[in-house]
Amino acid sequence: MDSVSTLLDSIDGVGRDARRGGYSRPVYSAAESELREWFTAEAGRRGLAVESDRNGILWAWWDVPGIGRRGSLVTGSHLDSVPGGGAFDGPLGVASALAAVDLLRGRGVQPNRSLAVAVFPEEEGSRFGVACLGSRLLTGTLDADRARSLTDADGTTFADASRAAGLDPAGLGRDDEALGNIGDFIELHVEQGRGLIDLDSAVAVGSFVLGHGRWRLSVRGQGNHAGTTLMADRADPMVAAAQIVLAVREAARRQDGARATVGRLTPVPGGTNVIASRVDLWLDVRHPDDAVTAALVETIHGKAQKAAAFEGCSVTLTEESFSGTVAFDPALQRGLANSLGGVPALPTGAGHDAAVLAGVVPSAMLYVRNPTGVSHSPEEYVEREDADAGAAALADVLEDLL
Structure with missing residues (x-):
């Protein structure tokens, strides 16, 4: 045995x-x-x-x-x-x-x-x-x-x-x-x-x-050259993505019992000397009350839209899975x-x-x-x-x- x-x-x-x-x-x-x-x-x-x-x-x-x-x-x-x-x-x-x-x-x-x-x-x-x-x-x-x-x-x-x-x-x-x-x-x-x-x-x-689920936030901007594009001329989805990660943390901290995590972030095309054209973030949100989970995701989506717009970018939210x-x-x-x-x-x-x-x-x-x-x-x-x-x-x- x-x-x-x-x-x-x-x-x-x-x-x-x-x-x-x-x-x-x-x-x-x-x-x-x-x-x-x-x-x-x-x-x-x-x-x-x-x-x-x-x-x-x-x-x-x-x-x-x-x-x-x-x-x-x-x-x-x-x-x-x-x-x-x-x-x-x-x-x-x-x-x-x-x-x-x-x-x-x-x-x-x-x-x-x-x-x-x-x-x-x-x-x-x-x-x-x-x-x-x-x-x-x-x-x-x-x-x-x-x-x-x-x-x-x-x-x-x-x-x-x-x-x-x-x-x-x-x-x-x-x-x-x-x-x-x-x-x-x-x-x-x-x-x-x-x-x-x-x-x-x-x-x-x-x-x-x-209850928990996974969502993908896709932030789209303008891909460009890291050396020739002035800071004022950029629509950089990586900067928006960074703001979204912070917004996720802040939104979850304001809701008792909530957990929200960005565990993966992928820039496209992903070159060191390239301003990304798109950044995908994967969001994990959990709470005992499914209605609270849904409301928290909507709050995060709203904050993501504001962060993306401020950088001249756009963002879409896609649900990949959810279990109550x-x-x-x-x-x-x-x-x-x-x-x-x-x-x-x-x-x-x-x-x-x-x-x-x-x-x-x-x-x-x-x-x-x-x-x-x-x-x-x-x-x-x-x-x-x-x-x-x-x-x-x-x-x-x-x-x-x-």
Whole structure:
């Protein structure tokens, strides 16, 4: 029986990013594909039957003879990462699910329904810009035609990337058969904040996920020569973009409970001696109240229009994705808390596949303490003892639900 840390140690070298630090494992990259192969091998070692569905989700099945798969208990997470991310965001949930299977078998558990460990692709949205892409396709909350047309930074469409990964792009989209196999879904994840540090607990049950979305602000000006264009003659979208970044911070600070971030900014054409013709900024906004999120985005858009106009530029706002605030299934939450002896409940501002699935099937989450309080960064961490505690908690929950 492997510990969670042993499993994670075995993939420690996959997708290391020498430039950013941490790991870069975008969906269907060589690194993420290697991790999918690792998962398939580890599941096979445990006698689980591994399948890939038409949306690229991996399912490792502990089948119960004579019962079938309808209404099964499902756990799992993702293996892709943000650029330069930590070692635990995603893989912790997958490794813990495998370790929980070992624990259940070691306890002699005889399931009364089938159990599956699932791995969802493109949870982070780091390659194609839409978070939880696999679970959104599965549930039909993302239009398949839109998904097929998404492009990465190199111009590769999601349809082409899916085809290269062995999928038929025509088959992407809502999968009622796969959804019917999920009776309950439990996702374990590293906590992406310091809630468990403050609560002095290794594990918590998820209560709700803040509403959040991603928008692209495109500022257009006049591309020109950096050496021959006088300062008074410029319509520089980079200057407007800088003002917009500051406006985003100020608008979010004025709204209690809000988070707003510009995490990526891309000038076009991007030359050192070139005044950009366009600058794209990607905006992430989150708040527990969806109406407040929408109002904050409109406020930011208005400030962006003023900043762009002052520099002789224009700006457009495009919504790329949005998920409203999601409360996890109350009965399932209570069941998890009872199984674990009343561990604390914890909300989060981080999005997860479980939040997408919650709109269709009963879903819940477990969080494992991160002693740094830092995530989406190489400093993300989980103590070995806490990782074991998380796997044991997941096994306890699965045993009660089985």
